[in-house]
Amino acid sequence: MIKSGILLFLCLFSLQTSQAQQKFTYDNKVYNTEIKTVQLYNTQKEQSIPVIALGTSEKLSFSFDDLRGGSKNYWYTVEHCTYDWKSSNLSALDYLDGMNEDRIIDYAYSSKTLQKFTHYSLTFPNDQLKPKLSGNYLLKVYENGEMDRPVISQRFYITDQQVNIQTEVVPSNEVSLRFSNQKVNVTVLHKNPIQNPYQDIKMVLMQNGNPLTAKLNTKPTYVKPGSLIYNDLASNDFKGSNEFRKFDFRSLRYKGEHVQDIFTDSTNNAVLFTDQNGTALKYTQQIDEDGAFFIRNQDNIDNDTDSDYGRIQFALNAVAPGSNGDIYVVGRFNNYTLTEENKLSYVASKKKYYASIYLKQGLYDYQYVWKDNTTGNIDHTVLEGSFFETENNYQAFVYYRRPGSRWDELIGYSLFNNIQK
Known part of the structure; x- marks a missing residue:
């Protein structure tokens, strides 16, 4: 009995120690499985890229749900980062006005839902915490004011527009890729002299806000008076991919787009129609939201607190592209991250891949990755x-x-589309 008690104590101590040693990563990440539906965007447009301009009235809207319910003591702070998402190692006094951290005090309990949860929200910059430098930032949320108890980390950007960015999207210069790839050419126009653009300037391109697609340009192809040109033949080639798949989970009473069945047992369930391999020979136009999701419900009034949760059953009829790999379903709803939750499992008897993900009512874009x-x-x-x-x-x-x-410093930002005229 004594040995059993000692072993139990050691296991508990080891678990507490590992939890205490948990640290933030400089990425979009949720550290607790009970935290769902994390959203961060410019308040001017829902689900936009979280970019605001320095010294303006622009704000970011941040929110999440805690499925444990009740009220928790959540705190937040922000940290300035380098262009490649590492700590800038600056003192908070260098980049923040006001306090270094603050408590999230806006929360509301779920209503009329099978899944009970608490919805937390925050708008910043605010009077308590206001960044004063441009650049990359990491929003950190943690419990009880303890930084070693991370809950959420989210990337966002503050711009100080000092340059103009001209862009064009053309077919790939590689003949074999002209029907599948989109090449991005960029010209950065600047009025103030830049002494050494090959060393001092970094340019990053990203597709649909997906960090996994980011391409870093450390050196311009040409440097001209007042302009930096990035149009190297072999750089900034993006796969065009395909339009995102989507489903409509706004109602628990009526089957929305791509929903085959809805039923409730211990929880709500939505079974999607089986998806097919999307590698068709020809492109088919379809309107999508470029990977975004929107929390909505047609059953009640308030989207934040009246929208329920349900298990979304994904099914894919496809042959594995390789012998040693896994298929995942991704989108902005999970920050395009590859986790056990969104990994598909193969069921040999049905010759299909399946996944079940717990999501809040709304409209979702998604795609499958290998x-x-x-x-x-x-x-x-x-x-x-x-x-x-x-x-x-x-x-x-x-x-x-x-x-x-x-x-x-983040001295330039541009959002553009490959079909804009």
Whole structure:
């Protein structure tokens, strides 16, 4: 009995120690499985990329649900980061006005839902916490004011627009990829002199707000008076991919788009129609939201507190692209991350892949990706197809580290679309 008690004590102590040693990563991440539906966007447009302009009235809206219910003591802070998402190692006094951290005090309990939860929300910058430098930032949420109890981390951007960004999207220069890839050319126009653009300027391109697609440009192809040109033949080639798949889970009484069945047992369930491999020979136009999701419900009034949760049953009829890998379902709803929750399992008797994900009522875009476990490579097109005609949003970020400076400024940002005229 004594030995059993000692072993139990050691196990509990080891568990507490591992929890205490948990640290934030500089990425979009949820550290607790009971935290769902994390949203962060510019208040001017729902589900937009979380970018605001320095010194303006623009705000970010941040929210999440805690399925444990009740009220928890959540705190938050922000940290300035480098262009490649590492700590800038600046003192909070260097980049923050007001306090270094604050408590999240706006919350509301769920109503008329089978799944009980508490909805937390925050709008910032605010009077308590206001960044004063441009650049990359990481929002950190943690319990009881203890930084070693992380709950959520989310990336966001503050711009100080000092340059103009001109863009064009053209077919790939590689002949074999002209019908599948989109090449992005960028010209950065600046009025103030930049002494050493090859060293001081970094330019990052991203497709549909997906961090996994980010391409870093460390050196311009050409430097001209007042402009930096990025149009190297072999760079900034993006797979066009395909339009996102989508489903409508706004109602628990009526079957929305791509929903085959709805039923309730111990929880709500929505069974989607079986998806097919998307690698068709020709492109088919379809309106999507470029991977975004929108919390909505047609059964009650308030989207935040009256929208219930349900298990979404995904099914994919496809052949595995390789012998050693896994298929995942991703979108903005899970920050395109690959976790056990959104990994599909193969059921041999039905010759299909299945996944069940607990999601809040709303409209969702999603796609299937393949991860090769041997190489670690992630392929967003092998199960979806890739076409030059696919409509995509792109984001361009221009960073500048002034000579002698200790941080990277975000001096330019552009959101553009490949089918814009």
